[in-house]
Amino acid sequence: xxxxxxxxxxxxxxxxxxxxxxxxxxxxxxxxxxxxxxxxxxxxxxxxxxxxxxxxxxxxxxxxxxxxxxxxxxxxxxxxxxxxxxxxxxxxxxxxxxxxxxxxxxxxxxxxxxxxxxxxxxxxxxxxxxxxxxxxxxxxxxxxxxxxxxxxxxxxxxxxxxxxxxxxxxxxxxxxxxxxxxxxxxxxxxxxxxxxxxxxxxxxxxxxxxxxxxxxxxxxxxxxxxxxxxxxxxxxxxxxxxxxxxxxxxxxxxxxxxxxxxxxxxxxxxxxxxxxxxxxxxxxxxxxxxxxxxxxxxxxxxxxxxxxxxxxxxxxxxxxxxxxxxxxxxxxxxxxxxxxxxxxxxxxxxxxxxx
Amino acid sequence: xxxxxxxxxxxxxxxxxxxxxxxxxxxxxxxxxxxxxxxxxxxxxxxxxxxxxxxxxxxxxxxxxxxxxxxxxxxxxx
Numbered sequence: 001x002x003x004x005x006x007x008x009x010x011x012x013x014x015x016x017x018x019x020x021x022x023x024x025x026x027x028x029x030x031x032x033x034x035x036x037x038x039x040x041x042x043x044x045x046x047x048x049x050x051x052x053x054x055x056x057x058x059x060x061x062x063x064x065x066x067x068x069x070x071x072x073x074x075x076x077x078x079x080x081x082x083x084x085x086x087x088x089x090x091x092x093x094x095x096x097x098x099x100x101x102x103x104x105x106x107x108x109x110x111x112x113x114x115x116x117x118x119x120x121x122x123x124x125x126x127x128x129x130x131x132x133x134x135x136x137x138x139x140x141x142x143x144x145x146x147x148x149x150x151x152x153x154x155x156x157x158x159x160x161x162x163x164x165x166x167x168x169x170x171x172x173x174x175x176x177x178x179x180x181x182x183x184x185x186x187x188x189x190x191x192x193x194x195x196x197x198x199x200x201x202x203x204x205x206x207x208x209x210x211x212x213x214x215x216x217x218x219x220x221x222x223x224x225x226x227x228x229x230x231x232x233x234x235x236x237x238x239x240x241x242x243x244x245x246x247x248x249x250x251x252x253x254x255x256x257x258x259x260x261x262x263x264x265x266x267x268x269x270x271x272x273x274x275x276x277x278x279x280x281x282x283x284x285x286x287x288x289x290x291x292x293x294x295x296x297x298x299x300x301x302x303x304x305x306x307x308x309x310x311x312x313x314x315x316x317x318x319x320x321x322x323x324x325x326x327x328x329x330x331x332x333x334x335x336x337x338x339x340x341x342x343x344x345x346x347x348x349x350x351x352x353x354x355x
Numbered sequence: 356x357x358x359x360x361x362x363x364x365x366x367x368x369x370x371x372x373x374x375x376x377x378x379x380x381x382x383x384x385x386x387x388x389x390x391x392x393x394x395x396x397x398x399x400x401x402x403x404x405x406x407x408x409x410x411x412x413x414x415x416x417x418x419x420x421x422x423x424x425x426x427x428x429x430x431x432x433x
Contacts, residue, residue, distance in 0.1 A: 001419040009426075026357045053356045079400070081356060105401025107384065130357040134402050137386055193357040196397060196405045218414070226418045230425050241425070245417050246409040247397050253405055255387045343356065 024191030025052030025343025048345035060300035062087030069098035113150035133256035161280035187231035199252025218244035273310020309336035
Protein backbone atom coordinates (compact mmCIF):
# COMPACT_ATOMS: atom_id res chain seq x y z
CA UNK A 1 0.00 0.00 0.00
CA UNK A 2 1.24 3.50 -0.89
CA UNK A 3 -0.07 7.03 -0.36
CA UNK A 4 -1.48 6.93 -3.90
CA UNK A 5 -3.53 3.89 -2.87
CA UNK A 6 -5.00 5.90 0.01
CA UNK A 7 -5.96 8.70 -2.36
CA UNK A 8 -7.54 6.21 -4.74
CA UNK A 9 -9.46 4.41 -1.99
CA UNK A 10 -10.85 7.68 -0.62
CA UNK A 11 -11.75 8.97 -4.10
CA UNK A 12 -13.64 5.74 -4.74
CA UNK A 13 -15.86 6.20 -1.68
CA UNK A 14 -19.48 6.10 -2.81
CA UNK A 15 -21.29 5.37 0.46
CA UNK A 16 -23.67 7.64 2.35
CA UNK A 17 -22.62 11.29 2.62
CA UNK A 18 -20.22 11.78 5.53
CA UNK A 19 -19.20 14.88 7.44
CA UNK A 20 -15.87 14.51 9.22
CA UNK A 21 -14.54 17.17 11.58
CA UNK A 22 -10.85 17.95 12.05
CA UNK A 23 -10.88 19.36 15.56
CA UNK A 24 -7.33 20.73 15.63
CA UNK A 25 -6.33 24.03 14.08
CA UNK A 26 -2.92 22.67 13.11
CA UNK A 27 -4.75 19.89 11.26
CA UNK A 28 -6.84 22.52 9.48
CA UNK A 29 -3.58 24.09 8.27
CA UNK A 30 -1.98 20.74 7.32
CA UNK A 31 -5.09 19.53 5.47
CA UNK A 32 -5.17 22.68 3.39
CA UNK A 33 -1.43 22.74 2.75
CA UNK A 34 -1.51 19.10 1.61
CA UNK A 35 -4.38 19.84 -0.79
CA UNK A 36 -6.50 17.11 0.77
CA UNK A 37 -9.91 18.77 0.18
CA UNK A 38 -9.33 18.58 -3.58
CA UNK A 39 -8.83 14.80 -3.32
CA UNK A 40 -12.15 14.09 -1.62
CA UNK A 41 -15.21 12.79 -3.44
CA UNK A 42 -18.48 14.80 -3.10
CA UNK A 43 -19.78 12.34 -0.50
CA UNK A 44 -17.06 13.26 2.02
CA UNK A 45 -17.17 16.71 3.59
CA UNK A 46 -14.38 17.86 5.90
CA UNK A 47 -15.22 20.63 8.33
CA UNK A 48 -13.04 22.48 10.82
CA UNK A 49 -13.87 22.38 14.51
CA UNK A 50 -13.15 24.44 17.64
CA UNK A 51 -9.45 23.54 17.90
CA UNK A 52 -7.80 26.82 17.04
CA UNK A 53 -7.18 28.48 20.44
CA UNK A 54 -7.06 31.96 18.95
CA UNK A 55 -10.37 31.45 17.13
CA UNK A 56 -12.26 30.26 20.22
CA UNK A 57 -11.01 33.02 22.55
CA UNK A 58 -13.82 35.44 23.44
CA UNK A 59 -13.65 39.21 23.05
CA UNK A 60 -13.71 39.84 26.81
CA UNK A 61 -10.31 38.15 27.09
CA UNK A 62 -8.83 40.34 24.34
CA UNK A 63 -10.37 43.42 25.99
CA UNK A 64 -8.71 42.48 29.29
CA UNK A 65 -5.34 42.02 27.54
CA UNK A 66 -5.69 45.47 25.95
CA UNK A 67 -6.62 46.94 29.33
CA UNK A 68 -3.49 45.40 30.85
CA UNK A 69 -1.22 46.37 27.95
CA UNK A 70 -2.27 50.00 28.26
CA UNK A 71 -1.90 50.11 32.06
CA UNK A 72 1.13 51.89 33.55
CA UNK A 73 4.25 49.76 33.97
CA UNK A 74 2.55 46.71 32.48
CA UNK A 75 3.51 44.64 29.46
CA UNK A 76 1.55 41.81 27.83
CA UNK A 77 3.63 38.89 26.55
CA UNK A 78 2.01 36.75 23.87
CA UNK A 79 2.42 34.36 20.98
CA UNK A 80 2.11 36.29 17.74
CA UNK A 81 -1.15 34.83 16.50
CA UNK A 82 -3.21 36.53 19.21
CA UNK A 83 -2.09 40.06 18.43
CA UNK A 84 -4.52 40.84 15.61
CA UNK A 85 -7.61 39.20 17.13
CA UNK A 86 -10.24 41.84 17.78
CA UNK A 87 -11.85 42.48 21.13
CA UNK A 88 -15.01 44.55 21.38
CA UNK A 89 -13.27 47.64 20.05
CA UNK A 90 -9.77 46.85 18.83
CA UNK A 91 -6.79 44.51 18.90
CA UNK A 92 -3.47 44.42 20.73
CA UNK A 93 -1.51 45.16 17.59
CA UNK A 94 -3.16 48.47 16.73
CA UNK A 95 -4.09 49.84 20.16
CA UNK A 96 -2.22 53.06 20.72
CA UNK A 97 0.09 52.90 23.73
CA UNK A 98 -0.27 49.14 24.20
CA UNK A 99 2.96 47.56 25.42
CA UNK A 100 3.27 44.05 24.00
CA UNK A 101 6.15 41.60 23.59
CA UNK A 102 5.76 38.79 21.06
CA UNK A 103 7.54 35.54 21.93
CA UNK A 104 7.98 32.05 20.51
CA UNK A 105 8.11 30.38 23.92
CA UNK A 106 6.49 31.31 27.27
CA UNK A 107 9.86 30.79 29.00
CA UNK A 108 11.13 34.00 27.37
CA UNK A 109 8.76 35.82 29.75
CA UNK A 110 10.95 34.74 32.68
CA UNK A 111 13.95 36.57 31.20
CA UNK A 112 11.85 39.64 30.41
CA UNK A 113 10.53 39.82 33.97
CA UNK A 114 13.94 39.34 35.56
CA UNK A 115 15.55 41.97 33.35
CA UNK A 116 12.89 44.64 34.12
CA UNK A 117 11.68 44.33 37.72
CA UNK A 118 9.75 47.63 37.58
CA UNK A 119 7.33 46.30 34.96
CA UNK A 120 4.60 43.74 35.57
CA UNK A 121 4.57 41.23 32.72
CA UNK A 122 1.39 39.29 31.92
CA UNK A 123 1.57 36.21 29.76
CA UNK A 124 -1.46 35.63 27.51
CA UNK A 125 -1.86 31.96 28.37
CA UNK A 126 -4.19 30.55 25.71
CA UNK A 127 -4.08 27.05 24.31
CA UNK A 128 -5.24 23.48 24.69
CA UNK A 129 -3.87 20.39 26.43
CA UNK A 130 -0.71 20.59 24.29
CA UNK A 131 0.28 24.00 25.62
CA UNK A 132 -0.95 23.67 29.20
CA UNK A 133 2.25 21.85 30.35
CA UNK A 134 4.31 24.88 29.25
CA UNK A 135 2.23 27.15 31.46
CA UNK A 136 2.55 24.70 34.36
CA UNK A 137 6.33 24.82 33.98
CA UNK A 138 6.19 28.61 33.66
CA UNK A 139 4.33 28.83 36.99
CA UNK A 140 6.83 26.43 38.55
CA UNK A 141 9.74 28.59 37.36
CA UNK A 142 8.08 31.83 38.53
CA UNK A 143 7.82 30.34 42.01
CA UNK A 144 11.27 28.70 41.99
CA UNK A 145 13.02 31.89 40.88
CA UNK A 146 10.98 34.11 43.20
CA UNK A 147 9.75 36.30 40.34
CA UNK A 148 7.09 38.71 41.56
CA UNK A 149 6.39 40.68 38.37
CA UNK A 150 5.14 37.92 36.05
CA UNK A 151 1.50 36.76 35.99
CA UNK A 152 -0.75 34.79 33.67
CA UNK A 153 -4.04 35.74 32.06
CA UNK A 154 -5.50 32.32 31.32
CA UNK A 155 -7.97 31.17 28.67
CA UNK A 156 -6.94 27.53 28.59
CA UNK A 157 -9.27 25.04 26.97
CA UNK A 158 -9.65 21.28 26.99
CA UNK A 159 -11.17 19.08 24.31
CA UNK A 160 -13.62 16.54 25.75
CA UNK A 161 -16.43 18.83 26.94
CA UNK A 162 -16.55 20.90 23.75
CA UNK A 163 -16.68 17.75 21.61
CA UNK A 164 -19.56 16.47 23.77
CA UNK A 165 -21.29 19.83 23.28
CA UNK A 166 -20.88 19.66 19.50
CA UNK A 167 -22.35 16.16 19.44
CA UNK A 168 -25.34 17.23 21.57
CA UNK A 169 -26.02 20.26 19.36
CA UNK A 170 -25.61 17.99 16.39
CA UNK A 171 -28.33 15.69 17.66
CA UNK A 172 -30.56 18.70 18.35
CA UNK A 173 -30.33 19.77 14.72
CA UNK A 174 -28.05 22.80 15.08
CA UNK A 175 -28.52 26.14 13.39
CA UNK A 176 -26.74 26.06 10.08
CA UNK A 177 -26.16 29.29 8.17
CA UNK A 178 -27.58 27.80 5.04
CA UNK A 179 -30.41 25.31 4.76
CA UNK A 180 -28.40 22.75 2.78
CA UNK A 181 -25.42 22.61 5.12
CA UNK A 182 -24.93 19.13 6.53
CA UNK A 183 -24.22 19.56 10.24
CA UNK A 184 -24.25 15.94 11.39
CA UNK A 185 -20.74 14.91 12.38
CA UNK A 186 -20.00 11.30 11.46
CA UNK A 187 -16.46 11.12 12.80
CA UNK A 188 -13.58 13.15 14.20
CA UNK A 189 -9.96 13.51 13.16
CA UNK A 190 -8.61 13.76 16.71
CA UNK A 191 -5.92 16.34 17.49
CA UNK A 192 -2.47 14.76 17.23
CA UNK A 193 -0.49 16.98 19.56
CA UNK A 194 -3.24 17.14 22.18
CA UNK A 195 -3.19 13.32 22.08
CA UNK A 196 0.60 13.37 22.44
CA UNK A 197 0.05 14.86 25.90
CA UNK A 198 -3.29 13.30 26.92
CA UNK A 199 -2.83 9.89 25.28
CA UNK A 200 -5.27 8.23 22.90
CA UNK A 201 -7.17 6.74 25.85
CA UNK A 202 -8.92 10.10 26.27
CA UNK A 203 -10.58 9.60 22.89
CA UNK A 204 -11.49 5.98 23.60
CA UNK A 205 -13.68 7.10 26.49
CA UNK A 206 -15.12 9.94 24.40
CA UNK A 207 -15.88 7.68 21.42
CA UNK A 208 -17.87 5.33 23.65
CA UNK A 209 -19.75 8.26 25.14
CA UNK A 210 -20.76 9.99 21.89
CA UNK A 211 -20.95 6.87 19.74
CA UNK A 212 -18.74 8.22 16.97
CA UNK A 213 -15.31 7.18 15.66
CA UNK A 214 -12.11 9.13 16.31
CA UNK A 215 -8.89 8.83 14.32
CA UNK A 216 -5.82 10.41 15.91
CA UNK A 217 -3.68 11.77 13.09
CA UNK A 218 -0.27 13.28 12.61
CA UNK A 219 0.42 16.19 10.31
CA UNK A 220 1.60 14.48 7.14
CA UNK A 221 -0.59 13.68 4.13
CA UNK A 222 -0.41 9.88 4.62
CA UNK A 223 -1.40 10.14 8.28
CA UNK A 224 -4.33 12.47 7.57
CA UNK A 225 -5.50 10.42 4.56
CA UNK A 226 -5.31 7.24 6.63
CA UNK A 227 -7.50 8.90 9.28
CA UNK A 228 -10.08 9.94 6.69
CA UNK A 229 -10.15 6.50 5.09
CA UNK A 230 -10.50 4.76 8.46
CA UNK A 231 -13.38 7.07 9.42
CA UNK A 232 -15.22 6.25 6.19
CA UNK A 233 -15.03 2.59 7.18
CA UNK A 234 -16.27 3.08 10.72
CA UNK A 235 -19.01 5.74 10.64
CA UNK A 236 -21.55 5.06 13.36
CA UNK A 237 -19.16 2.93 15.41
CA UNK A 238 -17.23 4.07 18.48
CA UNK A 239 -13.83 3.08 17.09
CA UNK A 240 -10.54 4.84 17.91
CA UNK A 241 -7.49 4.67 15.64
CA UNK A 242 -3.99 6.01 16.12
CA UNK A 243 -2.25 7.11 12.95
CA UNK A 244 0.43 9.07 14.82
CA UNK A 245 2.02 6.14 16.68
CA UNK A 246 5.53 7.60 16.83
CA UNK A 247 4.31 10.40 19.15
CA UNK A 248 0.99 9.23 20.61
CA UNK A 249 0.75 6.46 23.18
CA UNK A 250 -2.35 5.27 24.96
CA UNK A 251 -1.36 6.92 28.26
CA UNK A 252 0.25 10.11 26.85
CA UNK A 253 2.88 12.11 28.69
CA UNK A 254 2.14 11.34 32.34
CA UNK A 255 4.73 13.77 33.70
CA UNK A 256 3.15 16.57 31.68
CA UNK A 257 -0.35 15.68 32.85
CA UNK A 258 0.81 15.54 36.48
CA UNK A 259 2.49 18.93 36.17
CA UNK A 260 -0.67 20.49 34.73
CA UNK A 261 -2.77 18.93 37.49
CA UNK A 262 -0.44 20.34 40.13
CA UNK A 263 -0.98 23.95 39.11
CA UNK A 264 -4.34 24.00 37.29
CA UNK A 265 -7.88 22.75 37.89
CA UNK A 266 -10.86 22.25 35.56
CA UNK A 267 -13.23 25.18 35.18
CA UNK A 268 -16.11 26.48 33.13
CA UNK A 269 -14.73 28.22 30.04
CA UNK A 270 -16.18 30.69 27.54
CA UNK A 271 -15.90 29.74 23.85
CA UNK A 272 -16.43 32.14 20.98
CA UNK A 273 -19.77 31.28 19.41
CA UNK A 274 -20.46 28.35 21.73
CA UNK A 275 -21.07 30.08 25.06
CA UNK A 276 -19.80 28.85 28.40
CA UNK A 277 -19.19 25.12 28.76
CA UNK A 278 -18.64 23.50 32.20
CA UNK A 279 -15.34 21.64 32.68
CA UNK A 280 -14.00 22.78 29.32
CA UNK A 281 -11.13 24.91 30.60
CA UNK A 282 -8.29 25.15 33.10
CA UNK A 283 -7.58 27.84 35.68
CA UNK A 284 -4.86 28.28 38.26
CA UNK A 285 -5.55 26.43 41.51
CA UNK A 286 -6.44 28.61 44.50
CA UNK A 287 -2.94 28.20 45.96
CA UNK A 288 -1.51 29.95 42.89
CA UNK A 289 -4.29 32.50 42.36
CA UNK A 290 -1.87 35.32 43.21
CA UNK A 291 -0.25 34.65 39.83
CA UNK A 292 -3.51 35.28 37.96
CA UNK A 293 -3.99 38.63 36.23
CA UNK A 294 -7.80 38.70 36.33
CA UNK A 295 -8.93 35.73 34.25
CA UNK A 296 -12.25 35.14 36.05
CA UNK A 297 -15.58 36.11 34.48
CA UNK A 298 -14.14 36.98 31.06
CA UNK A 299 -17.17 35.58 29.25
CA UNK A 300 -18.51 38.42 27.08
CA UNK A 301 -18.43 37.31 23.46
CA UNK A 302 -18.81 40.29 21.14
CA UNK A 303 -18.88 39.08 17.55
CA UNK A 304 -18.97 41.80 14.86
CA UNK A 305 -22.35 42.16 13.13
CA UNK A 306 -22.57 39.79 10.19
CA UNK A 307 -19.55 37.71 11.24
CA UNK A 308 -20.28 33.95 11.26
CA UNK A 309 -17.17 32.86 13.23
CA UNK A 310 -19.35 31.32 15.93
CA UNK A 311 -21.10 29.01 13.48
CA UNK A 312 -17.85 28.25 11.63
CA UNK A 313 -16.17 27.18 14.89
CA UNK A 314 -19.11 24.87 15.67
CA UNK A 315 -18.89 23.32 12.21
CA UNK A 316 -22.37 24.57 11.37
CA UNK A 317 -21.37 26.95 8.62
CA UNK A 318 -18.75 26.77 5.89
CA UNK A 319 -16.46 29.83 5.83
CA UNK A 320 -17.54 30.73 2.30
CA UNK A 321 -21.17 30.90 3.48
CA UNK A 322 -20.36 33.87 5.72
CA UNK A 323 -21.46 37.03 3.89
CA UNK A 324 -18.22 38.79 4.88
CA UNK A 325 -15.89 36.02 3.68
CA UNK A 326 -13.47 37.22 1.02
CA UNK A 327 -15.30 40.53 0.68
CA UNK A 328 -14.72 42.70 3.74
CA UNK A 329 -13.02 39.92 5.74
CA UNK A 330 -9.68 38.79 4.29
CA UNK A 331 -6.31 37.81 5.82
CA UNK A 332 -5.02 41.33 5.08
CA UNK A 333 -7.99 42.92 6.81
CA UNK A 334 -9.60 40.30 9.04
CA UNK A 335 -12.90 40.90 10.84
CA UNK A 336 -13.35 37.53 12.55
CA UNK A 337 -10.81 35.54 14.55
CA UNK A 338 -11.07 32.60 12.13
CA UNK A 339 -9.59 34.83 9.40
CA UNK A 340 -6.83 36.16 11.69
CA UNK A 341 -5.26 32.92 12.81
CA UNK A 342 -2.99 30.92 10.53
CA UNK A 343 -4.85 27.91 11.95
CA UNK A 344 -8.28 29.41 11.36
CA UNK A 345 -10.81 27.77 9.05
CA UNK A 346 -11.59 31.02 7.21
CA UNK A 347 -7.92 31.86 6.68
CA UNK A 348 -7.26 28.49 5.08
CA UNK A 349 -10.42 28.47 3.02
CA UNK A 350 -9.35 31.86 1.70
CA UNK A 351 -5.68 31.29 0.93
CA UNK A 352 -6.07 27.72 -0.37
CA UNK A 353 -9.46 28.11 -2.01
CA UNK A 354 -10.62 25.17 0.09
CA UNK A 355 -14.10 23.93 -0.73
CA UNK B 356 -0.87 27.02 18.15
CA UNK B 357 -0.50 23.32 18.80
CA UNK B 358 2.32 23.21 16.25
CA UNK B 359 5.15 20.90 17.28
CA UNK B 360 8.22 20.10 15.21
CA UNK B 361 10.32 16.93 15.13
CA UNK B 362 14.05 17.34 15.68
CA UNK B 363 17.10 15.44 16.91
CA UNK B 364 18.78 16.05 20.26
CA UNK B 365 22.44 17.07 19.91
CA UNK B 366 23.18 17.51 23.60
CA UNK B 367 21.50 17.92 27.00
CA UNK B 368 22.78 20.04 29.87
CA UNK B 369 20.97 21.16 33.04
CA UNK B 370 17.56 20.16 31.65
CA UNK B 371 18.04 22.12 28.42
CA UNK B 372 18.40 20.20 25.15
CA UNK B 373 20.04 21.50 22.02
CA UNK B 374 17.84 20.28 19.16
CA UNK B 375 18.61 20.14 15.45
CA UNK B 376 15.75 20.79 13.02
CA UNK B 377 17.37 20.06 9.66
CA UNK B 378 20.23 22.45 10.41
CA UNK B 379 18.31 24.97 12.52
CA UNK B 380 19.54 24.66 16.10
CA UNK B 381 17.31 25.64 19.01
CA UNK B 382 17.28 25.15 22.76
CA UNK B 383 14.31 23.35 24.31
CA UNK B 384 13.43 22.48 27.88
CA UNK B 385 13.55 18.77 28.69
CA UNK B 386 11.70 18.85 32.02
CA UNK B 387 8.91 16.46 31.04
CA UNK B 388 10.67 13.86 28.88
CA UNK B 389 13.90 11.97 29.58
CA UNK B 390 16.07 12.51 26.51
CA UNK B 391 19.65 11.86 25.46
CA UNK B 392 21.88 12.71 22.53
CA UNK B 393 20.55 11.21 19.29
CA UNK B 394 16.88 10.97 20.38
CA UNK B 395 14.22 12.22 17.96
CA UNK B 396 11.85 14.50 19.83
CA UNK B 397 8.77 16.66 19.33
CA UNK B 398 9.23 20.29 20.41
CA UNK B 399 6.29 22.63 21.10
CA UNK B 400 7.05 26.30 21.82
CA UNK B 401 10.37 25.57 23.46
CA UNK B 402 9.40 22.41 25.35
CA UNK B 403 10.01 18.77 24.42
CA UNK B 404 6.56 17.18 24.76
CA UNK B 405 7.42 13.66 23.58
CA UNK B 406 10.22 11.40 22.41
CA UNK B 407 9.45 9.98 18.96
CA UNK B 408 9.48 6.20 19.05
CA UNK B 409 9.82 5.58 15.33
CA UNK B 410 11.27 7.09 12.17
CA UNK B 411 8.95 8.55 9.55
CA UNK B 412 9.44 5.46 7.39
CA UNK B 413 8.60 3.13 10.29
CA UNK B 414 5.53 5.21 11.07
CA UNK B 415 4.34 4.93 7.45
CA UNK B 416 4.73 1.15 7.62
CA UNK B 417 2.74 1.06 10.85
CA UNK B 418 -0.04 3.25 9.42
CA UNK B 419 -0.38 1.11 6.29
CA UNK B 420 -0.36 -2.11 8.32
CA UNK B 421 -3.17 -0.75 10.53
CA UNK B 422 -5.14 0.34 7.49
CA UNK B 423 -4.87 -3.07 5.83
CA UNK B 424 -6.36 -4.52 8.99
CA UNK B 425 -9.15 -1.91 9.11
CA UNK B 426 -10.02 -2.43 5.45
CA UNK B 427 -10.03 -6.19 5.94
CA UNK B 428 -12.20 -5.98 9.04
CA UNK B 429 -14.57 -3.65 7.27
CA UNK B 430 -15.00 -6.03 4.33
CA UNK B 431 -15.73 -8.87 6.72
CA UNK B 432 -18.38 -6.79 8.49
CA UNK B 433 -20.32 -6.10 5.29
